[in-house]
Amino acid sequence: MSEQTTLDKVPAPRPASGEKLLEVTGLQKYFPINGGFIFQRRVGDVRAVDGVDFHINAGESLGMVGESGCGKSTTGRLVTRLLEPTGGKVSYAGKDITHSSRKELAPIRSEIQMIFQDPYASLNPRQTVGSIIAGPMEINGINPTGGRERRVRELLEIVGLNPEHYNRFPHEFSGGQRQRIGVARALALDPKLIVADEPVSALDVSIQAQVVNLLQKVQQELGIAFLFIAHDLAIVRHFSQRIAVMYLGKIVEIGDRESIYGGPRHPYTHALLSSSPEADPDDDGRERIRLAGDVPSPINPPSGCRFRTRCWKAQDKCATEEPPLVRLGGNAEGHLTACHFPEEPTIEAREEDIVLDPALAAIEEAADETP
Ligand SMILES: Nc1ncnc2c1ncn2[C@@H]1O[C@H](COP(=O)(O)OP(=O)(O)OP(=O)(O)O)[C@@H](O)[C@H]1O
Numbered sequence: 001m002s003e004q005t006t007l008d009k010v011p012a013p014r015p016a017s018g019e020k021l022l023e024v025t026g027l028q029k030y031f032p033i034n035g036g037f038i039f040q041r042r043v044g045d046v047r048a049v050d051g052v053d054f055h056i057n058a059g060e061s062l063g064m065v066g067e068s069g070c071g072k073s074t075t076g077r078l079v080t081r082l083l084e085p086t087g088g089k090v091s092y093a094g095k096d097i098t099h100s101s102r103k104e105l106a107p108i109r110s111e112i113q114m115i116f117q118d119p120y121a122s123l124n125p126r127q128t129v130g131s132i133i134a135g136p137m138e139i140n141g142i143n144p145t146g147g148r149e150r151r152v153r154e155l156l157e158i159v160g161l162n163p164e165h166y167n168r169f170p171h172e173f174s175g176g177q178r179q180r181i182g183v184a185r186a187l188a189l190d191p192k193l194i195v196a197d198e199p200v201s202a203l204d205v206s207i208q209a210q211v212v213n214l215l216q217k218v219q220q221e222l223g224i225a226f227l228f229i230a231h232d233l234a235i236v237r238h239f240s241q242r243i244a245v246m247y248l249g250k251i252v253e254i255g256d257r258e259s260i261y262g263g264p265r266h267p268y269t270h271a272l273l274s275s276s277p278e279a280d281p282d283d284d285g286r287e288r289i290r291l292a293g294d295v296p297s298p299i300n301p302p303s304g305c306r307f308r309t310r311c312w313k314a315q316d317k318c319a320t321e322e323p324p325l326v327r328l329g330g331n332a333e334g335h336l337t338a339c340h341f342p343e344e345p346t347i348e349a350r351e352e353d354i355v356l357d358p359a360l361a362a363i364e365e366a367a368d369e370t371p
């Protein structure tokens with residue numbers, strides 16, 4: 001398989017215009033929890049996404065990171081309108097699509113595409129690669145010049161696969177190649193926005209960089225905007241111009257890459273950066289915070305600041321007042337942080353490690369005391 005991608009065969013690139021393509025305000029998704037023996041009634045909600053604001057400019061990549069269960073996939077599915085929001089607003093190219101019907105969404109369905117985490121599960125094993133990639137064209141009744149087959153062959157070449165493998169089935173490809181098929185399918189309709197939900201997490205580490213490079217080429221050369229969802233900050237570091245850090249259904253910090261990696265202010269961002277060894281492989285003098293312990297339940301999140309049950313800086317105010325997501329003094333424009341007692345904008349080493357999990361700290365203390 002050739003690692004070379006030929007992007008020159010694709011229609012004219014759309015340069016990043018800097019205009020807002022997607023805007024999300026106060027976005028919420030509550031999943032109802034039903035209980036009761038005979039009559040099922042709503043006994044609570046999983047507050048998966050609970051008041052999220054962000055935008056993505058045309059041609060730009062926004063990275064979204066956070067631990068498992070913090071609401072990243074739900075946010076991605078709300079943006080692509082695979083899910084109906086409980087509250088808030090989603091605007092695409094200036095149009096409010098928050099509650100648009102299937103029919104109203106039809107014209108923009110082709111412009112917003114999704115790439116999923118698991119290349120094994122997201123491709124139909126009984127379909128040939130050709131029909132998988134042509135699927136979106138068929139559904140949307142699109143007949144490119146030269147025919148669908150020619151376009152599929154072009155797309156296979158773009159993603160670095162052999163166009164002659166048009167008639168093969170997904171099981172004949174490796175994990176990385178299958179994810180390339182997923183990328184080709186997402187490109188089939190010439191999208192303006194791709195939501196990539198952990199597109200490389202299921203792949204071998206050795207393959208991850210190849211797929212990230214492919215996505216980066218796609219983003220830069222075709223001018224496609226990305227919402228790139230990832231667990232840790234290392235993967236999005238080189239891919240996304242801006243980064244949003246999520247915790248328990250909320251964005252706790254957002255800003256330009258340089259600002260987030262070089263001068264993080266939210267304790268949680270500090271913890272994520274210090275727990276991600278590859279976030280900055282050249283820097284040995286980074287602080288050490290060991291992020292452990294469980295994220296509280298999104299059914300009953302902590303009052304005030306949601307991070308307070310794991311935060312080493314928490315004070316009384318943190319339990320009573322929710323910190324707003326605002327620009328702090330000294331921060332670059334567009335760098336917003338939700339914290340009452342923010343950290344210094346540095347990633348210098350600390351005198352002592354901060355251990356976030358009391359149980360882990362107790363075990364380590366006991367181990368230290370054992371002769
Ligand atoms: N359909 C659903 N019904 C009920 N709860 C759901 C549903 N989908 C997600 N959730 C819950 O919403 C919360 C956020 O889930 P989500 O999948 O968005 O998190 P995530 O950040 O993508 O996590 P991961 O990193 O594990 O993929 C979790 O507590 C999850 O259990």
Ligand code: SF4
Nearest residue numbers: 305308311318339340
């Ligand atoms: S608001 Fe308080 S608890 Fe929340 S991150 Fe800031 S210091 Fe920690």
Ligand SMILES: [Mg+2]
Nearest residue numbers: 072073074197
């Ligand atoms: Mg997810």
